[in-house]
Every structure is written in structure tokens, then in C-alpha cells.
Amino acid sequence: MSFWPYFGLKRGIKTTSWPSAKEQSPGITPGRPRSASNASSNATTQLCPTGALHPVETGVSVDLTHCIHCQRCRQGPHALPWEDDVAWTVNAGTALSPLGYRFRRSLHVRYIDAGACGACINEARLLDAPVYNLHRLGIFITASPRDADVLLVAGPITNAMCTAVRKAYSAMPHPKRVVGMGVCAINGGIFGENFACVGGLQKIVPVDLWIPGCPPPPLAILHGLLAVVGRTQCTTAEELP
Ligand code: SF4
Ligand code: SF4
Known part of the structure; x- marks a missing residue:
């Protein structure tokens, strides 16, 4: 028999308590x-x-x-x-109405890599790691946009991914929200608009929230997803520090 259950019990719970308590671990945010x-x-x-x-x-x-x-x-x-802090979420300019009460503990997210570098992808992947454990917050990653409430997109939106993003958005049931993570999704970031990418998610689908950063750390991404259901507050463009 494997010893991992024994070692797991011996080491105890390592999952962060955020957002109930501030996470103090070094390196949790840049x-x-x-x-x-x-x-x-x-x-x-x-x-x-x-x-x-x-x-x-x-x-x-x-x-x-x-x-x-x-x-x-x-x-x-x-x-x-x-x-x-990790409260990085910014309203994208639409009058965001948080998804209703039924989504507060059951939010399904379709993640799309639209030309992101490995950093944004790695931070998003960590959401499912034991330390962050997005499931404890009632958030789940789904493989199909037909089951998704939120489209989470990273990258400068390469030409090759435009159709995929549009199709995923169209396939999602209502109500749906779109969150762009990383400055590449906002305006192309260091890639900008060029021969290979359109340089911004808003040129392809309507966006509700931005999570700035290059890349945003996992807790900042979780902050954005919780803002979708009204469990945290996002900043408006005028309130940016
Ligand atoms: S990109 Fe500009 S504002 Fe951001 S950390 Fe570098 S120097 Fe500072
Ligand atoms: S925002 Fe930064 S980390 Fe994210 S895909 Fe763009 S360059 Fe990479």
C-alpha cells in the first residue's frame, strides 16, 4: 500500500484560508x-x-x-x-451584474489559452493545486463551453484562436460572463497587435472583467472569479490606484 495517505494526514491541511484570512506566505503574489x-x-x-x-x-x-x-x-x-494585495480585478467597462445566488457555490469555468506564454498558463493551472484548491470555493473547470458560466481567456488572441474563442462564447448558455487574464488579453501586452494576433480579447467577444498582471498570481485569478458571482468586489477603471 502507498504511504501517501499517511504522509498527507501527518502533514495536515496546507490549503490557503484566503479569502477568509489574508494569505501571508512569501511569494504568494509578486x-x-x-x-x-x-x-x-x-x-x-x-x-x-x-x-x-x-x-x-x-x-x-x-x-x-x-x-x-x-x-x-x-x-x-x-x-x-x-x-x-491580490485584489487586482478591474471592471472592463460594462455594467457587470454578478451572476445570481445559484452560482455562488457552483461556478463552471472554461479556460482558453489564446496564445498565452507559459506563465499565464502555469498560474491558471495552479488553481487546481492543493494550496489554492478552487473547488473549496465552489469553482470548477469544465472541458466544454456548453457547461461553462465563465470564459477565462489568457493571451494576446492569436489569429488562429479567434474563431475558437468566438465559438466557445457562442456555445455557452446564458447567463455568461467573460474574464480576460493577463495584460496580453487586455491589449496584447508585450506582443501588442501584430501580424499574428489581434491584441486584445475585447476585439473578439464582449468582456466583463479584467485581471491585470503578467501573469496574475492564482489568488488574483480566484479574486476575479469570485467577483463574477459577487463574493468579492472588483475595482472600476476610475478607482485604479
Ligand atoms: S512594467 Fe513599468 S510599471 Fe510595471 S513593474 Fe516594470 S517598470 Fe514598473
Ligand atoms: S500576460 Fe504576461 S504572462 Fe500572461 S501570456 Fe502575456 S506575456 Fe505571458
Whole structure:
């Protein structure tokens, strides 16, 4: 007989208690930069390779929909303050009405890799790992869009995947919601719009929520999925830090 049940019982529960309690484990989130009022605006904005930092009258503002987490603005004399929360979900501009009460403990998600690099795929895959265990929150990954309530899409939407995304969206029953994860899904990220990809999920299907990040960590993805059913609050574009 295998010893794994014995070792499992001996080690105890390792699953995070988030969102009931803040997760304190090191490395649980890469963090993200915050706008700062006392930053040296010109020197700081020049650190950013994607143009996510903008000088404003009061200092520097961060456009998180373009931040690729290179961390160049994290260190040095012109560093910005960073926050380590995981509440990264942003309303995509539609008047999102959370899915009804029946979905709060039974939400089925169809994940589509629309040209994502391995990082977004790995973070999404970790949702099912023992530490995050999305099933404890009543969230399940489904293989068929016909069983899905949420379409979760990562990547800059390559030309080859446009039809697949459209067909998956069409096959989903109502009510349905669409969540784009990673800055590539928002605007193409480091790929932008080019000969091989359209550079943004919203050009293909209507999007309800964005989860910025490159990649967003698993708890940020879970935060977005819980926002779909109204169990967490998302940020509006105007409220972005
Ligand atoms: S971490 Fe984000 S905001 Fe900071 S320099 Fe890199 S891309 Fe720009
Ligand atoms: S957002 Fe970043 S991590 Fe995700 S697919 Fe794009 S480049 Fe990769």
C-alpha cells in the first residue's frame, strides 16, 4: 500500500484560508506598483519599458493594464511603493451584474489559452493545486463551453484562436460572463497587435472583467472569479490606484 495517505494526514491541511484570512506566505503574489505623489516623475517613468508609468502633476501614475511586472520601478533611488494585495480585478467597462445566488457555490469555468506564454498558463493551472484548491470555493473547470458560466481567456488572441474563442462564447448558455487574464488579453501586452494576433480579447467577444498582471498570481485569478458571482468586489477603471 502507498504511504501517501499517511504522509498527507501527518502533514495536515496546507490549503490557503484566503479569502477568509489574508494569505501571508512569501511569494504568494509578486505585488504591483502604486502611483506615488512624491516620486521623481521623469526619472521614474523612464524606468518603464512598456510606458505604464506616466508623469502627473502630483508625481507618477501607474497604468496597471500595461504593467508587465518587470520590477524595474521597484528598486533604486526612484522606486515606487509596491502593494502586495491580490485584489487586482478591474471592471472592463460594462455594467457587470454578478451572476445570481445559484452560482455562488457552483461556478463552471472554461479556460482558453489564446496564445498565452507559459506563465499565464502555469498560474491558471495552479488553481487546481492543493494550496489554492478552487473547488473549496465552489469553482470548477469544465472541458466544454456548453457547461461553462465563465470564459477565462489568457493571451494576446492569436489569429488562429479567434474563431475558437468566438465559438466557445457562442456555445455557452446564458447567463455568461467573460474574464480576460493577463495584460496580453487586455491589449496584447508585450506582443501588442501584430501580424499574428489581434491584441486584445475585447476585439473578439464582449468582456466583463479584467485581471491585470503578467501573469496574475492564482489568488488574483480566484479574486476575479469570485467577483463574477459577487463574493468579492472588483475595482472600476476610475478607482485604479
Ligand atoms: S513593474 Fe510595471 S510599471 Fe514598473 S517598470 Fe516594470 S512594467 Fe513599468
Ligand atoms: S500576460 Fe504576461 S504572462 Fe500572461 S501570456 Fe502575456 S506575456 Fe505571458
